[in-house]
Amino acid sequence: MPAHLTLAKIAFLIFSYGIVTVLSIALVIIIHEFGHYLAARIFGIRITRFSLGFGKELWGKTDRLGTRWSVSRIPVGGYTEIFGDVDPDKPVIWDTENQCERHLTEDELKVAFCTKKVWQRMVVVMAGPAINIVLALSLLAFLYMLHGIQKMPPIINSIAIGKAADEAGFKLGDRLLKMDGRPVSDMEDIYDITSKDWINPHKYTVQRNNKILTIMMTAREIDFTDRKGRKVENRGRSGMLNGTVVFLKDIISINNVPTKDNLDFARELLKQKLGQPVDIEFNLTDESDVFRTIFPKELNHHLDNPEDEYYDRIFIRDTSTIEYKRLGPIEAFSKAASQIWTGLQETVGLFRVLYKGKTDEKPIGGVAVVAKYAGNSVKEGWPNVVVFVVILSIGIALINLLPIPLLDGGFLIFLIYEAFTGRRVSPRVQTYAFAIALVFMGGIMIIANLIDLIDFLND
Known part of the structure; x- marks a missing residue:
């Protein structure tokens, strides 16, 4: 057992995870059942019972409309019992009070689901x-x-080799100031446009060190199958990213050295290249791409600690400084x-x-x-x-x-x-x-x- 995981901490984690799981499932299912309840009420259908949880009733109260509101023993979810969900040609229900079957009365038929x-x-x-x-x-x-929502600063920290951005002349560290004359504050703004408009060239105003440059780029049209097997067609792609993290298991090669399925080897190679440009091959789609990027030393000290929870990944930028826009x-x-x-x-x-x-x-x-x-x-x-x-x-x-x-x-x-x-x-x-x-x-x-x-x- 890792030293930092004491029994008390494990017990707390199990308890807290369990509470969140139970409460989340309960909330979603109760809201689901409340949807049935509201619709039934709108159409004048009687609700026999609305229960929070399943099993034996712990607490209950019947309202003036005849609905029994219950809190039951098993707290995961709940259910709505709709009155009169029976065969309308033979509208028979079980009478729990008299322990026998009986036909619905005329008044009951008016509020029954089946009618x-x-x-x-x-x-x-x-x-x-x-x-x-x-x-x-x-x-x-x-x-x-x-x-x-998370803001993705318009700074390029990863470039796909041989793709549109690389061939247009973009470099690592370039800050995108404008696109077609419009100010850019978020990388998503660029992705949204280039993914839909890959036919026309776009004009980018770029800050590189202390210089302001103008670069023209036309995105590439691509059809691909994503990593979950779904077909995506007619999309544009620039080949420039503001990436955050790469999982070692996803890396195919490092500087043309194969590392697939060898996480320890990949980790050692990357540790030697921290702070330097490095070419990483991995799959964003059904085809692999080689991205040039830099993994800062100060963000990746965890690669020396097998007990660290982030030992299986390497960071491109600091996730603690991520900004959010309301x-x-x-x-x-x-x-x-x-x-x-x-x-x-x-x-x-x-x-x-x-x-x-x-x-x-x-x-x-x-x-x-x-x-x-x-x-x-x-x-x-x-x-x-x-x-x-x-x-x-x-x-x-x-x-x-x-x-x-x-x-x-x-x-x-x-x-x-x-x-x-x-x-x-x-x-x-x-x-x-x-x-x-x-x-x-x-x-x-x-x-x-x-x-x-x-x-x-x-x-």
């Missing part, structure tokens, strides 16, 4: 995933307003919406490539993976915890939209069938579908957690 129009039931089903997206959007926007409400929500839309597209794209088997990405993860990401977010600070909840909320929304019975997407398929045919899926078919889905999802959960266990034992 509502199909589009209203669709809205109730979709409201859970929808409010998860709203939660993610709101959290991300407030994060951009309160904490800000956004106004309109810009914050616009930026958050754009980020979430991109995230949704990338996640759907990842589902597609996982289905086709064209990625090395681990297809599924269990509770341990969620806890790992939660723990990493705790270490990095509260903004990363917020981002973790945002990602979790989007994930819950997308998973629930999968066309699998027991999930919202499965119920939606049944309702779409009803909308087109005018007939409801029979209770018998639904029962069989739910049973198959239960076995399928149970198997997936077991496999996911077994994969986590195997990874843990291998580590």
Whole structure:
């Protein structure tokens, strides 16, 4: 056991990571269920119970509308019990008070789920995933307003050899002042333009030492497959970066010396080249590139300490000096919406490539993976915890939209069938579908957690 990891510290880390994991999952699921609750209320559907947690009730209170608000023993998530989700041709429910079946009364039928129009039931089903997206959007926007977005100074510290920026004459250390006459304050401003407009040349005003230079550059059009197997087409690329860190496992060669899968050798070579220009080959896409960069000595003393948590990476610039820019409400929500839309597209794209088997990405993860990401977010600070909840909320929304019975997407398929045919899926078919889905999802959960266990034992 490393000396700096005392038993007390390990216990604290496990406790804090566990708390963040449980609270994050609980928040996302409770908000999801509250979406179903709100939509049902709007359409006059009775809610029998809204529970925070599962299992035996620890505390409960029934409101004037007949909803039982409960706090239950197992605190992970919760559920909404909607009244009257039964066969409308045989509207029978179990009477818990008299321990027998009985037909719904006329008044009960008016507030039953089964008697509502199909589009209203669709809205109730979709409201859970929808409010998860709203939660993610709101959290991300407030994060951009309160904490800000990371600013990437427009200083070039990495150049791809033989690419557009290199051939145009850019050098390490160049500060970009203007692009086409417009002031530049963030490297992202340049990436946004060059990725979309690679046809036209752009005029850059550059500060190099004490000189002001003008450089013309046309970005290169590229089509590539990213590291998760997703196809990206019609993008422009300049080949200049303001990088932060490189992981040793990603390095293919150093100054043309192969180092792939030999982290110790790569580390020793890099230690000899600290403070000097060095050519690093690694994969940003499905093809490798060679980048010239400088790794400052003062940022990489950890390479001599195997116990250091950053022993597996090397820094290009100081992450402690990263600046953040706060956004106004309109810009914050616009930026958050754009980020979430991109995230949704990338996640759907990842589902597609996982289905086709064209990625090395681990297809599924269990509770341990969620806890790992939660723990990493705790270490990095509260903004990363917020981002973790945002990602979790989007994930819950997308998973629930999968066309699998027991999930919202499965119920939606049944309702779409009803909308087109005018007939409801029979209770018998639904029962069989739910049973198959239960076995399928149970198997997936077991496999996911077994994969986590195997990874843990291998580590």
